[in-house]
Amino acid sequence: MTAENEVKKVSIGLIGVGRIGRLHAENIRYRIPNAELVAISDIDVLAAKAQADKLGVKNVGADYSKILTDETVQAVVICSSTDTHAKMIEEAAAAGKHIFCEKPIDHELSKIDRALAAVDRANVKLQIGFNRRFDKNFRRIREAISQGEIGQPRIVRITSRDPAPPSIDYIKVSGGLFLDMTIHDFDMARYLTGSEISSVYAVGAAKVNDEIASAGDIDTAVITLEFSNGMMGTIDNSRQCAYGYDQRVEVFGSAGAVRAENQLHNTTLVAKQDGIRAALPLDFFLDRYADSYLVEMTEFVDAVRNDKRPTVTGRDGRVPVLVALAAMKSMKDRRAVKISEIDTLASPFKTQGIHKLDL
Numbered sequence: 144m145t146a147e148n149e150v151k152k153v154s155i156g157l158i159g160v161g162r163i164g165r166l167h168a169e170n171i172r173y174r175i176p177n178a179e180l181v182a183i184s185d186i187d188v189l190a191a192k193a194q195a196d197k198l199g200v201k202n203v204g205a206d207y208s209k210i211l212t213d214e215t216v217q218a219v220v221i222c223s224s225t226d227t228h229a230k231m232i233e234e235a236a237a238a239g240k241h242i243f244c245e246k247p248i249d250h251e252l253s254k255i256d257r258a259l260a261a262v263d264r265a266n267v268k269l270q271i272g273f274n275r276r277f278d279k280n281f282r283r284i285r286e287a288i289s290q291g292e293i294g295q296p297r298i299v300r301i302t303s304r305d306p307a308p309p310s311i312d313y314i315k316v317s318g319g320l321f322l323d324m325t326i327h328d329f330d331m332a333r334y335l336t337g338s339e340i341s342s343v344y345a346v347g348a349a350k351v352n353d354e355i356a357s358a359g360d361i362d363t364a365v366i367t368l369e370f371s372n373g374m375m376g377t378i379d380n381s382r383q384c385a386y387g388y389d390q391r392v393e394v395f396g397s398a399g400a401v402r403a404e405n406q407l408h409n410t411t412l413v414a415k416q417d418g419i420r421a422a423l424p425l426d427f428f429l430d431r432y433a434d435s436y437l438v439e440m441t442e443f444v445d446a447v448r449n450d451k452r453p454t455v456t457g458r459d460g461r462v463p464v465l466v467a468l469a470a471m472k473s474m475k476d477r478r479a480v481k482i483s484e485i486d487t488l489a490s491p492f493k494t495q496g497i498h499k500l501d502l
């Protein structure tokens with residue numbers, strides 16, 4: 144291949160090497176041929192150095208702003224804690240970097256809108272880490288719906304239960320179950336139905352442990368959804384599930400239903416006189432959604448290289464936060480809450496009244 148037609152790799156700086164940052168760093172380094180990991184930053188500089196040494200990355204430090212001023216960096220991948228995302232998005236956009244940012248952008252709408260405005264002004268790409276859209280099973284459900292395979296879709300049912308609750312320290316800064324955990328399910332609901340959620344009714348309680356209640360949070364919830372296109376939906380969540388990580392989805396329509404079951408450790412069935420035993424579901428999100436994390440980053444790199452619209456946009460990052468805030472209000476007021484009650488800022492990023500999403 145000559146230098147002229149050689150396709151350039153996207154050079155990436157990654158911020159935050161915690162659980163999800165390490166996973167993205169390794170995918171970029173080893174599994175995405177069109178990307179190059181050139182810089183790593185974490186306020187825990189020892190963690191940053193350990194990851195950089197492991198992956199052979201030379202540019203490493205505690206201060207992420209060095210990544211933003213590095214002219215060789217084309218895109219940043221933000222994997223630091225949630226409270227840093229909005230500010231980093233604003234600064235990265237101002238520095239002309241394309242941005243992949245983990246969910247959620249922030250818990251406050253005004254901060255989200257400021258970050259999205261900065262991205263618009265700079266005309267850079269922004270993709271938000273709603274990785275479940277890239278799972279092959281959920282993509283197949285979306286395809287079945289959009290191809291009319293189940294006729295007119297009527298009900299979406301999402302079950303999302305974690306194997307065990309996170310630490311109380313995590314719970315305290317998480318923003319609560321709806322903003323931390325259900326946010327993925329709100330995104331899934333929009334993605335599968337191709338419609339905006341118009342109202343929510345949520346009930347929830349702390350059933351798993353008293354410490355969660357003392358931290359002011361819940362660990363068990365059921366949410367009823369209404370969509371702008373007339374569909375209905377339910378989400379049920381638990382922070383604890385005796386048989387592991389339970390991730391199932393069903394969409395029911397006039398001509399049939401389409402369903403994704405759990406992915407199990409293996410597909411072996413042991414049949415005996417007293418019953419048939421299957422393996423447990425894959426342990427947690429890093430295993431269950433491993434493929435989806437790779438596909439989402441590959442598509443982000445492709446969007447940057449080929450000037451395409453990212454698969455999950457800034458607006459897609461904004462709406463599930465709105466829905467989570469509506470669910471919190473609904474639970475508190477014990478009534479259905481319209482999304483329009485929450486989306487009251489004069490914002491160019493509103494999506495109200497949209498019946499068909501551009502997915």
Ligand SMILES: NC(=O)c1ccc[n+]([C@@H]2O[C@H](COP(=O)([O-])OP(=O)(O)OC[C@H]3O[C@@H](n4cnc5c(N)ncnc54)[C@H](O)[C@@H]3O)[C@@H](O)[C@H]2O)c1
Pocket residue numbers: 158159160161162163164184185186187190205207222223224225227245246247272273274428
């Ligand atoms: N998409 C998903 O499935 C998924 C899964 C897990 C976490 N997340 C999101 O990813 C983010 C990180 O979660 P995690 O579980 O990896 O957390 P974590 O606590 O394991 O890691 C966060 C890292 O960010 C670093 N950090 C904090 N502030 C920083 C700063 N100013 N500059 C540089 N580094 C900084 C911390 O030192 C830490 O190493 C959260 O927003 C979370 O919601 C998404």
